[in-house]
Amino acid sequence: MISNQFRLNEILVMFYRLFLAFIFYFIARTLFFFYNSDLLNVDSFSQFMSLAYHGLTFDRMAIFYVNSLFILLSILPVFKNTSQGYQKLLFWVYIIPNLIAYSTNFIDFIYYRFIYSRTTIAVFDSLEHESNKTQLLLNFLINYWHVFVLCILLCIFWVYLYKKVKFKKPIKVEFKKAYWISSAVIFVIVTIGFVAGVRGDLKKTTRPLNIIDANRHAEKPEHADIILNTPFAILRTIGKTSFKKVAYMDEKTLQENVSPIKHYANNEPSTPNIVLFITESFAREYIGTFNRDMEIPNYVSYTPFIDSLAQHSLIFTNAFANGYKSIHGMSSVIAGIPSFKDAFTSSPYPKQDIESLVSTLKSKGYDTSFFHGAPNGSMGFLGFGNILGYDHYYGKTEYNNDEDFDGTWGIWDEPFFQFMRKTLNDKKGPFFATLFTVSSHEPFKVPADYEGKFPKGNQQIHQTIGYTDYAYKRFFEESQKEPWFENTIFVITADHTNQVDYEEYRKLVNRTAVPILFYTPNESLKGINRDLAQQIDIYPTLLDLIGYDKPFRSWGRSLINDTVNKPFAINYGGNEYTYQEGNYICRFNGREVTGFYDINDKGLETNLIRKKNKEMERIEMKCKAFIQDYFERIIDRKLD
Structure with missing residues (x-):
């Protein structure tokens, strides 16, 4: 029984x-x-x-x-x-x-x-x-x-x-x-x-x-x-979103610690063309000029052209991404909206009026275009681009030649760069063009004609970084012959990082280290800036450069003239926020601060939280204020 x-x-x-x-x-x-x-x-x-x-x-x-x-x-x-x-x-x-x-x-x-x-x-x-x-x-x-x-x-x-x-x-x-x-x-x-x-x-x-x-x-x-x-x-993340209001401080204290509205009056209004490159996986680690002060043993650069261009540009060698995915990079760079635990674009809130480089430049008569060699709609770029209000979207469909398709992501960078150049030749100007590249990405291939042309390096991505660098070289060689070239501001950054070769970039904070480069043919912008910088600073910097004469929403700061807001960087990783400013790095899990570290301790080896001082307290308040204002403005639809 x-x-x-x-x-x-x-x-x-x-x-x-x-x-x-x-x-x-x-x-x-x-x-x-x-x-x-x-x-x-x-x-x-x-x-x-x-x-x-x-x-x-x-x-x-x-x-x-x-x-x-x-x-x-x-x-x-x-x-x-x-x-x-x-x-x-x-x-x-x-x-x-x-x-x-x-x-x-x-x-x-x-x-x-x-x-x-x-x-x-x-x-x-x-x-x-x-x-x-x-x-x-x-x-x-x-x-x-x-x-x-x-x-x-x-x-x-x-x-x-x-x-x-x-x-x-x-x-x-x-x-x-x-x-x-x-x-x-x-x-x-x-x-x-x-x-x-x-x-x-x-x-x-x-x-x-x-x-x-x-x-x-x-x-x-x-x-x-x-x-x-x-x-x-x-x-634990199915059907859940991190986009919820938080209340770390009262409104008066909030306004004392965050400056979401900027208004610069440093330059006379002008309308130069602007070409913005968001380069797939183009980590700071790969670019020699951005690593001269890092003292990395046996360092090798894979970007000979960008290294040469940087000699005539204003570069920021202490810059960081505000996210870790491509779509994070797009919203951070163009709209100044970072992504933390969840992407802003996949939250319930991106479908609202958003003040950005697109809207502000369009108000000044700019023609605006977004170029991405992948199948139209890939990565959600087309949808978000429409929300931002780009006049034109140029993807694989508009390129209309599948012989140059890499078989995975999109059109190879070199021909697609030239496609953008030719398309810009037909613009009357002023124009704002954004190019999001595709080739420096897994599965890390280069066109058959270029096999063996670029150093293989120690990581699979190194060869493709060399190829994309070559695409830049060809673009600038041909573009400098065009009439619009001399009156153009060029910006180069990355969406996020990728494979790591050096111990310095395995450190947790440095895993989001990206380049930021501003180039003008007359070299009015030139030099090396070692202050903290981040993707969300690109938007206000460009508006400052062209003398934009109205207040605008931006959590970032102008990298060239803003003396009121101190350099800082914020992102999310390891299930916590990382906020860098002044002498310290603050780690915050959304409920409490878990650590303070010396600003040079990018590996977060020595927690100084038991030695908390006034500057740490101020940085903690700045971090919390940023997060509180961020969620409040997004949820209350106050991004315009």
Whole structure:
């Protein structure tokens, strides 16, 4: 008959199956560390095991979420729950959700090197506008086949271990009072355990853990990504947005600490043409002129042309991106709107009137164009460009020659640069043109005719950086022959960073280090500026340069004349805000400051929070004020 002992056997088998999930999550965490150890800065095996121990909490929550139906079906007192048919049902209810969720961990073996955080649902939102999803997936499977093979092998091994342990079949099925009582007790106990497992405990004051809670156990911000697992990061961000108002201070204190409205009167009004380049993955690390003061051993530059152009330009060698994705770069550079935990463009709020370079320059009679060689609509650029109000969008469709398609992202940079030049020749001016490049990106290919022309370097991206640098060279060689060239301001920056070769750029803060360069043919802008700078400073700087005579919304500052607002930089990574100003770097998780570091401690090695002083207190208030005003203006639709 079915006895209490037999029901206990059912529960033990269920626990065994759940225990398998913990084992395989640990394996995935170990492999994640193996693939990204140079970025995760773990000092010892014991430190890794400590982080893995804290990761059990987040593993448990993910595993319980994914297995909620399996657990329910396993404990229900169903008289056929040990039959072959019912066990087949349980097998599929267990295997399908677990293997799908588990496989997402393998994304971050590679993708972590691009975004420096665990993948969340926002990553999948960013793929919504991609028309070549299948091609991107195929490229990933081909280029990173070893990750795919590892995933398949581990999934097969998981299935094998699941099937190794089976129920003992009862000799006789007989339902007695003890069976139902034991079933009820088991149901209550398991339910309470499940609720406590997904919440953390059963206290009323305890809220379910979120991504930022991993930082509680992290000595370094990047350690939180070892503690986390990707299924948890995805599940905890489904249907959620970080765009919520915060109230760190009253309105009077807020106005004392943030200046969202700028009005410059440093230059006479003028209408030069403006060409703005947002260069895919063009990290500061790759450009020699921006690294002369870094004292990096055996440093190699991959940008001979940009290095030469920089000699005749105003460059900012201490600049940072305000996000870590391409769409983050677009909103930061053009509209002065950074993205933090979630992209502004994938929030509920981008569809509003937004004051930007586009709107302000159009008010002065500029023709405005956005160039992007990818399939029209890729990355959400077309949609956001329409919100900003660009007059023209030139993509792969307008280029109209698929012979120059790279097979993955878009038209090769060199011909597309020339396409923009020729298109600008037909503009009467003044014009504002933005070019977002595509070639310096995974899968890191160059046109067949250029194989072997550029140094391979130590990272896959180095060759493509050389190719994009060559595209710049050809563009400027040809453009200087055009009548509009002499009356044009050129700006070069990057959307975000990419593969890292030098230890200096593995440091957490430097992982967002990008170049900012202003060039005018008459060399009226020239020199090296080592002050803090950021992408959101480009918008106000350009309006200052042309003598824009009206107040405008900008959280950034003019990099050439603003003496009122001190240089600063803000972005989000490792589940916390990073705010740099003056002598310190402030780390803030949205609830409390977790650390202060010397401004030169880009690896965040020595936390000075116990030595908090007046300047630190001021920087903390500036950081909180920025965030409070940011969310308030976006949510209240006050971006115009």
